[in-house]
Every structure is written in structure tokens, then in C-alpha cells.
Amino acid sequence: MLNIKKLTILALSSALLIGPVLTVQADEYDTKIQEQTEKITNLESEQQVAQNTLTALENQITRIETEIAETAAKKVKEEERLNEINLEIADLKVAIEKRNKQLEEQARNVQVNQSSSSIIEAVLTADSLNEALGRAMAVTTIVNANNEIIEKQKEDQEQLEKLLEEAKQRLTTIEVQAKVLAEKEESLTATRLDQQVAINELQAMIATEKKQKQKFEKQKEEAIKRREAELKAIAEEKARASAAQQAYEKEEAARAAAQAQAKASYDNSNATVEEQPQQPATPTPPASSGWGMPVSNVSxxxxxxxxxxxxxxxxxxxxxxxxxxxxxxxxxxxxxxxxxxxxxxxxxxxxxxxxxxxxxxxxxxxxxxxxxxxxxxxxxxxxxxxxxxxxxxxxxxxxxxxxxxxxxxxxxxxxxxxxx
CATH class of the missing domain: 2.70.70.10 (Glucose Permease (Domain IIA))
Incomplete structure (x- = not known):
């Protein structure tokens, strides 16, 4: 059953209700898109801060690597110097050993070949006092020279041992410094790796939020298309309802005219039956229409x-x-x-x-x-x-x-x- 008036009302109601609903949907997508944009902006800011931190860490690691290289070079030089001092000490010990043996031989010769009396005799048998003094001074000079050589060798040995100790201390200091730098580099490297992981996570989150934003943008586009299609359908429905309303009004006018004509005919014939609503004029169908039943069992x-x-x-x-x-x-x-x-x-x-x-x-x-x-x-x-x-x-x-x-x-x- 088709009620023309109801059709018109429903069509107009649909136009009034669907329009605001579709507008609200579009506004909701705008809000969601704005929220996603803010999320992406915040994540990108965090990513920039993390990237700056990573850059600073990499610069620190580069400086430490430079210091490690310089320390390693110093260590090599100190080791070379330590080896040189060790060689000098070894050579000096050999020289001292040789001189000690020479002095010992000289002492034995003096003891074996010359006694104290022979030295005195050498002085006493001198032809003159000058000769005696010369002989005594010669003996003293030899003894003093030997003593000086011994003392000098001792001083050289002590100096070399002192240099050796200083070299060892410098080498120990460098090794400690190198160890500290290596530990520092290891710690910074671990921090850098953690920072890189954090950046990767932020990048993944940004990618996810961007996909979500694209999804909302696509949904908004689809909502706008649906709204345009439905508004078009509403406009067509309104136009059709308006045409149907006009046709209905025309039929109503025809029916009213038919009823008026029937009433006039009734009054003229003084009929006693109650007046019934007249059916609208029905077109005469073709002589052989060939219409079929729309259902198999008619009720x-x-x-x-x-x-x-x-x-x-x-x-x-x-x-x-x-x-x-x-x-x-x-x-x-x-x-x-x-x-x-x-x-x-x-x-x-x-x-x-x-x-x-x-x-x-x-x-x-x-x-x-x-x-x-x-x-x-x-x-x-x-x-x-x-x-x-x-x-x-x-x-x-x-x-x-x-x-x-x-x-x-x-x-x-x-x-x-x-x-x-």
C-alpha cells in the first residue's frame, strides 16, 4: 500500500536527519585526523630529541676513540723507551762487570806483585824528592781513578734504574688510562645501541600512527562520497515525492470532482442508498491484455x-x-x-x-x-x-x-x- 502523503513526509524527514548525521561523521573523522596529527608531531619531536642525543653520543665515542688511539700510540712509545732503557741498563751492567773484573785484577796484581813495602821502597829509592813525590802521586792517582770509575758506574746504574722505574710508572698510568677509556667507550657504545633501539621504536610508532591517519583520511573521503551520494538520492527522492504529491493532488481533485458529480446524480435520482466514495477513473485496458498472476497462489x-x-x-x-x-x-x-x-x-x-x-x-x-x-x-x-x-x-x-x-x-x- 502506497500512501503518497506519508512518502512525502518520510522523504523530507530523511533529508533532515541524514544530513546532520553525515556531517557529524565527517566532523568525527576530522577530530580523529587532528588527534593522529598531534600524536605524529609529538613522536617526531621525541625522535628528533633522541636523534640529537644519539649524535652527541656518537661524537663522544669519536672523541674517546681518538683518545684511545693517542693513548695507544703513547703506550707504544713508552714501551719502546722502556725497552731502550732496559738495553742501556743491560749494556751498563756488562760494562760495570767488565770494569769490576779489571779492578779486581789490578788489585790482585798490586797484592801479588807489589807489597806496601815495595811501594814505600819505590818512593825511598827515588833519586830525588820530586821523583818520590811523583811516584807516590802516580799510585794515588791510579787508586783514585779506579774509585771514581766505580762511583760513576754506580751513579749511572742508579740513574738508569730510576729511569726504568719512571718508565714503568708512566706505562702503568697509560695502561690504566687506556682501560678507563675502553670501559667508557664500551658504556657509550651500549648507550648508543639503546638509543638506536629507542629511535627505531619511535620510527615504528610514527609509521603506525601515519597509517592510522591515512586510514581515517580514507574513511573521511568515503564518508564524504557517501554523504554526496545520499544527499543526491535525497534530492531525487524529494523530487520524486514532490511529483508523486502533485499526481496525488491531481487524483484527489479528480476524485472530488467525480464525487461531486455522483452526488449531483444521486440528488437528481432521489436515491435512498448512502453515498459511497467514488473510485477514480480507470483507463480501459486493451481487449487482450495477457496479464499474469504475480503469485502462484492468490489470497x-x-x-x-x-x-x-x-x-x-x-x-x-x-x-x-x-x-x-x-x-x-x-x-x-x-x-x-x-x-x-x-x-x-x-x-x-x-x-x-x-x-x-x-x-x-x-x-x-x-x-x-x-x-x-x-x-x-x-x-x-x-x-x-x-x-x-x-x-x-x-x-x-x-x-x-x-x-x-x-x-x-x-x-x-x-x-x-x-x-x-
Whole structure:
């Protein structure tokens, strides 16, 4: 059952309700996109700070590596110097050993070959005092020279040992320094690795948030497209509802005129029966129409007539078709061959199919549970167009079958054409 007034109201209501809902959806995506942008900005700032820290760590490591290289070079030089001192000490010890042996031999010679008396004798047997003094001074000089050599060798040895100790201390200091630098480098390297891991994690998080932002942007684009499509559909629905309303008003005017004419005829004939609402003018169908039943088992629950609104408004309305009841999903067939011009949803007619039969007539199949055809499809008589249902403005499972001479206009009683 198609109620033109309800169709118009529902179409306008849909336009008012869907528009704000779609706008809210777009605003929600804008908010989500802004939140993702802020997250990405914050993460990129953290990444920059982490990168700066990593750069500082790498600079410190570079400086420490330079210090380690310099320390290693110093260590090599100290080791070389230590080796040189060790060689000098070894050479000096050999020289001292040789001199000690020489002195010992000289001492033995003096003891063996000359006694103290012989030295005195040498002095006493001198021809003159000068000669005696010379001999005594010579002996003293030899002894003093030997003593000086011994002392000098001792001093040289002590000096070399002192240098050796200093070299060892410097080498120990360098080794300690090298160890400290190595530990420092190891610690900084570990910190650098941790910092790199943190940067990698931030990069992964940024990539994830960017993907999420792209997802929201895509959803926003899809929402905008849906809004544009639905607004277009609403505009078309409003235009169709307006055209249907105009057709309804035209039919109402025709009905009022027919009722007025019937009343005048009634008054003239002094009829005693109560005046009934007149049916709208029904076009005369072709002599051999060839209409087929839209269901296999026909069970009519409401015919083409004026009746009280079944939804409780109390108003009288034109029921512009025949209601045939059955079970949900019962196959609905095309009454005649033609082309499907509509296969869509309407708030009042629910899922419906309109077929243009090319002879000035259109058939309507309303409140379907499902579609079996689509707009633009050619169908033959008996082709299944859908299943019986109760979509749209309906009080139960049934098929509202109608015949008209236009799209949502010119409805006529299908009974005579179907032979029921």
C-alpha cells in the first residue's frame, strides 16, 4: 500500500536527519585526523630529541676513540723507551762487570806483585824528592781513578734504574688510562645501541600512527562520497515525492470532482442508498491484455478501494492496488514482459520493483523481502522479481501489486485486468 502523503513526509524527514548525521561523521573523522596529527608531531619531536642525543653520543665515542688511539700510540712509545732503557741498563751492567773484573785484577796484581813495602821502597829509592813525590802521586792517582770509575758506574746504574722505574710508572698510568677509556667507550657504545633501539621504536610508532591517519583520511573521503551520494538520492527522492504529491493532488481533485458529480446524480435520482466514495477513473485496458498472476497462489486481503488508514490516523485513503498475502520469501513473478525501471527501497513501499511494459502500463511489486532483478534488466512474463516480505510501511507479510499508466501516477484497479 502506497500512501503518497506519508512518502512525502518520510522523504523530507530523511533529508533532515541524514544530513546532520553525515556531517557529524565527517566532523568525527576530522577530530580523529587532528588527534593522529598531534600524536605524529609529538613522536617526531621525541625522535628528533633522541636523534640529537644519539649524535652527541656518537661524537663522544669519536672523541674517546681518538683518545684511545693517542693513548695507544703513547703506550707504544713508552714501551719502546722502556725497552731502550732496559738495553742501556743491560749494556751498563756488562760494562760495570767488565770494569769490576779489571779492578779486581789490578788489585790482585798490586797484592801479588807489589807489597806496601815495595811501594814505600819505590818512593825511598827515588833519586830525588820530586821523583818520590811523583811516584807516590802516580799510585794515588791510579787508586783514585779506579774509585771514581766505580762511583760513576754506580751513579749511572742508579740513574738508569730510576729511569726504568719512571718508565714503568708512566706505562702503568697509560695502561690504566687506556682501560678507563675502553670501559667508557664500551658504556657509550651500549648507550648508543639503546638509543638506536629507542629511535627505531619511535620510527615504528610514527609509521603506525601515519597509517592510522591515512586510514581515517580514507574513511573521511568515503564518508564524504557517501554523504554526496545520499544527499543526491535525497534530492531525487524529494523530487520524486514532490511529483508523486502533485499526481496525488491531481487524483484527489479528480476524485472530488467525480464525487461531486455522483452526488449531483444521486440528488437528481432521489436515491435512498448512502453515498459511497467514488473510485477514480480507470483507463480501459486493451481487449487482450495477457496479464499474469504475480503469485502462484492468490489470497487477496485488500482490494483497490478507498479505506481507513491501517496505521491508525483515521483518515480515508486510496488503496491503489491489491494486497496478496502469503509467507515470507514466496516468489513474486512479473505479470507481463517488460523492462525493470526501478528496483530500490522506499520508506513507504519498502523494497519494490517497477516494470515498464512498453504499452503505456507499469506494474508495481511492493514490500519485497529481497530482489531478484535490477534496474535496466529485461524480464519475461513469469520471471521472478523478488520474494514476498513486509518492508516499508507494512502491517504484515504481503505483496502490494499495482498497475498504473505512469511512474507513481495513474493507478488503476488491477482486478479486472487479472480477472479477480
Amino acid at each position: 487477496v486481503s485488500s482490494r483497490f478501494s478507498w479505506r481507513t488508514d491501517p496505521f491508525g490516523s483515521g483518515a480515508s485513503e486510496l488503496h491503489n492496488g491489491i494486497d496478496m498475502v502469503g509467507s515470507s520469501g514466496t516468489p513474486i513473478f512479473a505479470s507481463k514482459a517488460g523492462t525493470v525501471v526501478q528496483a530500490s527501497y522506499d520508506p513507504s513501499a519498502g523494497n519494490h520493483v517497477i516494470i515498464d511494459h512498453g504499452d503505456g502500463y507499469y506494474t508495481y511489486y511492493m514490500h519485497l523481502s529481497s530482489f531478484a532483478v535490477s534496474a535496466g534488466q529485461s524480464v519475461g512474463q513469469g520471471t521472478t522479481v523478488g520474494g514476498m516480505g513486509t518492508t516499508g510501511s507494512s502491517t504484515g507479510v504481503h505483496l502490494h501489486f499495482a498497475i498504473a499508466t505512469g511512474i507513481w501516477s495513474g493507478f488503476m484497479d488491477p482486478g479486472p485486468l487479472l480477472g479477480i
